[in-house]
Amino acid sequence: MAKNSLLVPQASAALDRLKFEVASELGIQFSQDGYNGDLTTYNAGKIGGSITRRLVEIAEQSLGGAQTFRK
Template sequence: MANDRNSNQLVVQQARAALEQLKFEVAQELGIQIPQDGYYGNVVTRDTGRIGGNITRRLVEIAEHQLAGTSNVRNFR
């Protein structure tokens, strides 16, 4: 596993499309251009961190609402 470039594995494989959509929405809101070819080598680390941090914040918010039994969750905007 040490040779894997990305060892993050989705528990629910069907969530991949929703997470990709969320990534693009968050990047757009932050004014960050996501490379269409998938190569992030030219993207500033600070920007990728901002995208990841905002995604995490939203996922935690969604989980909190689900645990509380409320449906007051925004639809990924």
């Protein structure tokens, strides 16, 4: 059983599109055959961090531009 199961299963396709979009923007190529075991931890972290940043921005916008708290 996966720990990271989606709360909204219908969001899976949108998250996949976002993953490929972010990777493309960062210049990171995914394998055409679906195997990405050679993806470096650094690049995977860049993709994940960028996705998280983008999702936070989307959430802030949907909340009406709520104030962002940064250190």
